[in-house]
Amino acid sequence: MTSPLLELPGAVPPPDGSPDEGVAWHHGDPLGEQRAADRDVAVVDRSHRGVLAVPGEDRLTWLHTITxxxxxxxxEGEHTEALVLDLRGHVEHHAVVSHVLDTVWLDTESGRAQGLLAYLNSMVFWSKVTPRDATPELAVLSLLGPGAGEVLSRAGELGGFVRVEAGRTDLLVPRDELTNAWRRLVDAGAVPAGSWAYEAIRAAALRPRLGIDTDERTIPHEVGWIGPAVHLxxxxxxxxxxVARVSNLGRPPRRMVLLHLESPDTLPVTGDPVTAGERVVGRVGTVATHYELGAIALALLKRSVDPTTPLQAAQAAAAVDPNSIPPDTGEPPGRAALRRLRS
Known part of the structure; x- marks a missing residue:
């Protein structure tokens, strides 16, 4: 789905193969757009995301049992995140969840909505729910920055609903009003920004993205989704x-970290190996050029890798940001209980 906002003056489409095909990559100044998003307020077109609706009196109890x-x-008016896992606990789907107007709305990655909808429909059985694809109904815009509240106040009622998340404010607006909503937000003071800015800020904040920072083996613990998207x-x-076994008895085999890349001229791409000498120790996820940090990447590394080890991300020399290492939470509770029983 190609956004009508790509036709506005200054909007630059993403390069071929981008996961954000259909929305603007930037609006002429990707680093300046990031600066505005960090210090003031920027608006990003994320209307390529899929949106599902789940109305029906069993909507909450039903979704509770399958996510x-x-x-x-x-x-009413509350929001969270949720995952769908396979039988082995690997992540299949991620969605942002909103409960608004007696309907649960799920928005997910571009190209993933139909797979998630198929799974939901396969699990309805006798439950009083009617999942549907609501992508033609609602489109996602995101405000980034400390000035988001003021811009929203000046822009006035835009239709749909507003969702305040950590680090951003999402607006799910009527899709046929997308261009009008964008113009009103810009007129209210938001700087137009593209997916380049959004992804760089997301990566620096260590927020994972399904299909980019995850692979077919990813479990929620590896990317920080325990808590935000998984209730224990x-x-x-x-x-x-x-989920329970790893949380209570062990540790995940990998962990997501932030890599600082030596040169922006030899950037890796998503899926490239991370190596220590001749040994493959991880995979590259999101790759971005940040306005302050320079060339960065998220990566899933084996837990056994010493964070001080010199690494290569494809052809780029890389170093782990020590502040991105997940804190050590000590001995898992289940293992501690077993030790006490045996002592």
Whole structure:
């Protein structure tokens, strides 16, 4: 789906093969757009994301049983994240979840909505829910920066609904009003920004993206989704056994870290290997040029890799940002309990 906002003056489309095909890559000054998003306010077109709607009186109890998130008490106007896992606990789907107007709205990665909808429909059985593709109905815009609230106030009512998340404010606006909503936000003071700016800021904040920072073996613990998208104190759902076992008895085999890349001229691409000498120790996820940090990448590394080890991300020399290492939470609770029983 190609956004009508790509036709506006200054909008530059992404390079071939981009996961953000259909929306602007930048609007002429990608580093300046990041600066505005960090210090003031920028608006990003994310209308290529898929949107699903789940109305019906069983919407919360049903979604609670088939996803990783505790949804029974999700109130009107509240938002969260959720995953769908396979039987072995690997991540298949990620969605941002909003409960608005007696409907649960799920927005997910471009190209992933139909797969998620197929799974939801396969699990309906006798439940009173009617999942549908709502991508033609709603489009996602995101405001980044400390000035988002002021811009929203000046722009006025835009239709749809607003979702305030950590580090951003999402607007799900009527798709046929997308261009009008964009213009009103820009007129209210938001700087137009593209996916380059959004991805650089997301990577620097260590926020994973499905299909970019994950592969077919990723479990939620590896990318920081325990908590934001996985609730550890809820009933059974597909893949929960792995989640519980790793949380209580072990540690994930890999962890997502931020890499600083030596040269912007030899950037790796998503999926490239990360090596230590001759040994493959991880994979590259998001790659971006940040306005302050320079060339960076998210990567899934084996937990056994010493963070001080010199690395290569494809042809680029790389170093782990020590501040990106997940904190050591100590001995897993289940293992500690077993040790006490044996002592």
């Amino acid at each position: 990783s998130q505790h949804l029974l008490t999700l109130g 104190d809820k009933g059974c759902y597909r893949g929960q056994e792995t």
